[in-house]
Amino acid sequence: MPRGSSLRDDVAKWAVVAINSLSRLTSRGSGTVIGGRVGLALAPQLLANLAQRRQVILVSGTNGKTTTSAMIAAGWGGDVATNDTGSNMAAGLVAALAASKSRSAVLEVDESWLAHVAQATSARTITLLNLSRDQLDRANEVRQIAERWRVLLADAKETDVIANANDPLVVYAAELAASVAWCDVPTPWTTDAVSCPHCTQPLHFTEASWWCDCGFAKPSDVVTTLREGLVVRGTPLVLALKLPGAFNEANAAMALTALSLVGADMTAALARVNALTNVAGRFSLRRWRGHLLRLLLAKNPAGFAAMLVTLERDDSNVWVAINARVADGHDPSWLYDVPFEMLRGHRVFCFGDRRLDLATRLDYANVDYVVVSDDTSIPVSPGPVALLANYTAFQEWRARSSAC
Amino acid sequence: MLTIGLLYPELLGTYGDGGNALVLAERARRRRLDVEVISVGIDDDVPDASIYLLGGGEDGPQRLGADLLRRSTFPLRVRDGRYVLAVCAGLQILGTSFAVEGDDEYEGLGLVDVVTHRGERRSVGDLVVRVNERLLVGFENHGGRTTLGPGVEPFGVVERGRGNDGTVDGYTTSTVWASYAHGPVLAMNPWFADEVLERVLGRELAPLPTVADQLYEERRALLAR
Numbered sequence: 001m002p003r004g005s006s007l008r009d010d011v012a013k014w015a016v017v018a019i020n021s022l023s024r025l026t027s028r029g030s031g032t033v034i035g036g037r038v039g040l041a042l043a044p045q046l047l048a049n050l051a052q053r054r055q056v057i058l059v060s061g062t063n064g065k066t067t068t069s070a071m072i073a074a075g076w077g078g079d080v081a082t083n084d085t086g087s088n089m090a091a092g093l094v095a096a097l098a099a100s101k102s103r104s105a106v107l108e109v110d111e112s113w114l115a116h117v118a119q120a121t122s123a124r125t126i127t128l129l130n131l132s133r134d135q136l137d138r139a140n141e142v143r144q145i146a147e148r149w150r151v152l153l154a155d156a157k158e159t160d161v162i163a164n165a166n167d168p169l170v171v172y173a174a175e176l177a178a179s180v181a182w183c184d185v186p187t188p189w190t191t192d193a194v195s196c197p198h199c200t201q202p203l204h205f206t207e208a209s210w211w212c213d214c215g216f217a218k219p220s221d222v223v224t225t226l227r228e229g230l231v232v233r234g235t236p237l238v239l240a241l242k243l244p245g246a247f248n249e250a251n252a253a254m255a256l257t258a259l260s261l262v263g264a265d266m267t268a269a270l271a272r273v274n275a276l277t278n279v280a281g282r283f284s285l286r287r288w289r290g291h292l293l294r295l296l297l298a299k300n301p302a303g304f305a306a307m308l309v310t311l312e313r314d315d316s317n318v319w320v321a322i323n324a325r326v327a328d329g330h331d332p333s334w335l336y337d338v339p340f341e342m343l344r345g346h347r348v349f350c351f352g353d354r355r356l357d358l359a360t361r362l363d364y365a366n367v368d369y370v371v372v373s374d375d376t377s378i379p380v381s382p383g384p385v386a387l388l389a390n391y392t393a394f395q396e397w398r399a400r401s402s403a404c
Numbered sequence: 405m406l407t408i409g410l411l412y413p414e415l416l417g418t419y420g421d422g423g424n425a426l427v428l429a430e431r432a433r434r435r436r437l438d439v440e441v442i443s444v445g446i447d448d449d450v451p452d453a454s455i456y457l458l459g460g461g462e463d464g465p466q467r468l469g470a471d472l473l474r475r476s477t478f479p480l481r482v483r484d485g486r487y488v489l490a491v492c493a494g495l496q497i498l499g500t501s502f503a504v505e506g507d508d509e510y511e512g513l514g515l516v517d518v519v520t521h522r523g524e525r526r527s528v529g530d531l532v533v534r535v536n537e538r539l540l541v542g543f544e545n546h547g548g549r550t551t552l553g554p555g556v557e558p559f560g561v562v563e564r565g566r567g568n569d570g571t572v573d574g575y576t577t578s579t580v581w582a583s584y585a586h587g588p589v590l591a592m593n594p595w596f597a598d599e600v601l602e603r604v605l606g607r608e609l610a611p612l613p614t615v616a617d618q619l620y621e622e623r624r625a626l627l628a629r
């Protein structure tokens with residue numbers, strides 16, 4: 001566990017900041033990961049030392065980490081150390097902490113890194129959003145992640161866990177923790193938890209609950225509910241988010257629960273969470289060759305399904321960009337788990353390295369599509385066009401477009 | 405009427421495997437055939453179907469899937485000559501036994517003389533298999549090493565990736581196709597989708613050009629050595 005800061009750590013910390021600035025200046029990279037990697041190589045205890053004497057909130061789960069972390073950081077108010085670029089493995093966390101002296105830190109953590117980071121940072125507050133399949137060709141299978149979280153939390157006697165009561169894999173992970181604030185928030189995607197994590201029998205789901213014949217069930221002692229309205233640990237709060245989508249309301253409910261557990265001023269926190277308009281470029285409006293684009297990041301079936309719901313009402317053109325590089329996972333077969341049928345009535349422009357995989361998926365869904373190549377002319381829409389992109393495609397489009 | 409039985413998509417659908425049902429159904433519908441896709445849930449009986457599809461799953465769901473199928477009418481129907489396309493975990497379930505976490509020998513359905521042990525390492529990546537004169541392109545992600553019993557025909561010869569053991573992939577009988585190329589393998593290989601349809605329907609089909617042909621050519625050009 002953390003020891004006093006040594007000269008070696010100070011050098012490493014300086015190196016992180018210096019290398020990151022250099023990397024940004026020479027625009028060799030986004031300026032977060034490379035510095036962190038160097039720092040970690042210089043001092044393995046760096047993460048522990050950087051986290052010392054700070055109040056750390058960790059956020060993990062398959063979808064909503066970046067948004068929920070941004071909500072917690074904004075809601076807490078003032079200067080908060082946070083990895084808001086989405087670099088969520090050790091190197092990115094080190095970079096974020098080295099860049100800020102704030103006593104408050106919010107870190108989104110890759111699911112596979114959670115145990116390591118929780119131990120290194122001695123985090124007393126851990127927020128667990130959901131677990132579903134994501135980049136299966138490189139990540140561990142979701143049940144193994146739930147198992148590792150369970151081992152971690154069973155031992156974390158002084159940790160407050162904020163956990164989604166509607167995700168059976170999250171409940172399995174958190175049920176042995178000493179202190180859990182269960183959140184009853186809408187969680188439409190439970191496809192990855194149809195068989196019980198305890199006994200593998202089928203789970204039963206109803207509108208309001210879920211259970212297994214072996215006794216494993218949705219926790220009854222929920223403290224936060226988001227149904228007719230939001231109630232956070234007994235206090236009704238009026239959510240009026242600027243960010244779109246029901247999934248962001250669920251993220252806000254969990255963010256506000258975490259904030260209430262660290263003693264934040266809830267009236268001010270709510271106002272600041274409501275006022276958030278974009279998160280690390282997500283949901284932001286950009287320009288590209290005369291087109292006005294709303295950039296939406298969706299990395300996996302659950303994320304895509306949540307985004308597609310928000311597009312259902314109109315008949316505008318939609319752009320979708322799909323890559324399958326290392327950070328995306330090399331296997332785009334998950335496209336067949338995305339309910340693209342919801343885009344019938346739209347014309348979809350297909351971009352990215354795997355635009356033919358996307359076009360084939362849309363063709364079989366009977367959705368009107370155009371495979372975009374360099375000489376494709378794309379009509380300019382009167383309103384903003386929704387551009388859904390997976391991870392590296394999203395980064396490409398942010399770099400290629402300009403702010404409004 | 406062509407009926408496609410998609411077996412336990414909640415358990416055995418980890419890698420977009422439901423895509424195979426969609427592709428078969430669409431390619432049949434576009435040739436003006438009557439098609440019904442029956443998605444068989446874990447609480448449902450296995451209904452009669454022209455062809456059954458079995459996909460991939462994690463260890464727990466794979467065990468549950470095998471148990472449910474063992475207790476169902478599925479083995480009888482397969483012995484009775486119904487067609488099956490099985491990928492990944494589905495390939496293992498049809499065999500005599502397979503290895504999953506905690507059990508080195510979990511009992512399969514025993515429909516084909518095939519045994520799967522735990523491989524030394526996971527096989528993850530692009531898979532290219534030569535099936536007769538054609539190349540099948542796909543993606544594999546599994547931890548198994550599958551051995552075929554005497555007289556069991558492999559599905560094809562591995563040109564890239566691992567398949568069963570680095571040399572051959574899957575197996576095939578007069579009514580079963582089994583491959584480690586998971587998920588929407590029929591989406592990436594329209595020729596194979598049509599071969600399956602023709603066999604199940606018992607007649608030749610007219611060509612059906614779609615964007616999937618371009619996808620197949622692109623992947624084949626990229627992956628074939």
Ligand SMILES: [Zn+2]
Nearest residue numbers: 196199212214
């Ligand atoms: Zn159970």
